Amino acid sequence: MTSTAPSTGPSIEQDLGLVETATTAVLATASRLTDDDVAAASLCEGWTRGHVLTHIARNAEAMVRLTRWAVTGEREEMYPGGTEKRDADIEAGAGRGAAEQLADLRGTASALAEDFPRLGGDLATSEVEMRGGYVVRSASLPFLRLRELVLHHVDLDAGYTLADVEGPVLVRLLDDAVSRLRLSHRAPSLTLRTDEGDTWTVGSGDAEVTGPRHGILLWLARRIPSGVSSAHELPQLPRGA
Template sequence: MASPDLLSLVAVHTDRLVATTRGLDDVAAPSLCEGWTRGHVASHVARNADGLVRLVRSAVDGTRDTMYGSREERNADIEAGAARSASELADDLERSAEALAPELARLHPEHADHPLERTPGDIRGRAADIPLMRVRELTWHHVDLDAGFGFADLEPELLALFLEDEVARLRDLDDAPDVTLRSSEGDEWTVGVGTAEVSGDRAALLGWLARGLTDGVTADPLPRLPAGR
């Protein structure tokens, strides 16, 4: 399967997330992120765009900016914006995304290996990961709004890419379960020795790996995923 055009997908899923957010009838309702309302989720995605702007400028301009000043600062910024109206949250998502779009276009192959510093001293990933990071934030947190959008609504090529990425992440964890994943589309992935079997369509498998969702997943018993993966 061909690699997806991530910048195009950023634009598409920004529009979809903004539309869903603008139509929310209760931003204070719980989201699928434990302890967060829908307002927290939307506020986070907007501040994520701001943070990614800083990471692009670090990679391209050598500013040495970090994504967030600290974990505490990140959390405070999310909390500060969480109680706004649906319209205000959607406007914030739009404005922050509009600032990020031209920055993403400045990333070129020569910037690919620049390390990403999330908070001072916390280096994870490289600049080549930034477009996929943004698509993941837009889509997974769209699911987290619990407002009608699900992993089954992802483009097939994006769904496949996320699954490959999540399996790779799981394989890197020391406490990963020994599991074989089988999709109804014909995929198979093995983690460890593959003792347990988990099956479902690609969307259901991603829902389990990414968010611990069990709808559409079959296993007896269902293996326990590592906490904080």
């Protein structure tokens, strides 16, 4: 198993507030989508918006399971049946209409909102295992849900972009994206400099990439080079990092 987690920062209570805000924003966007909108392509290669919405809902259920594990100490798989079952569930739900998607999002988000505050109390285990064998701090689950909400809201390609994300949240998401990139043995040697004055280094920092925070995060998270530049060709990022 490989252990990874975002850097320490705000309290669980603060992260829960951010999750609530991000959830409200996703639901507002989803409520405006028509059946045709849901069936259209998202920014996730090979996925429609319906796939993205279904994934957000199934992820909420997964976070409930991991929260229960953290609180009770009784192991629960993030996605019972593994990646194959997870992918099948997303595919099965992707073709639903807008109203059914919205109801699913609301119901699963509500259930998670009831369970998530339990992470602020005494925990039976300080770490849980996510899909792919990644071990994370139990207390980091709200941040990881926030990451899912923000990035997949952008993936809906329905008006919300990373430029709409508050600066402190963007910095935390960038920290997380860089940390995950550093775990890859195929990561290029990079220095990332934002227009806002932040700097991150991967490896020996050979190639310099510049741009606004939201542009660099979009490139790291979705390989979309919008607003980022380098003195030479942009380095190739490994898939899955």
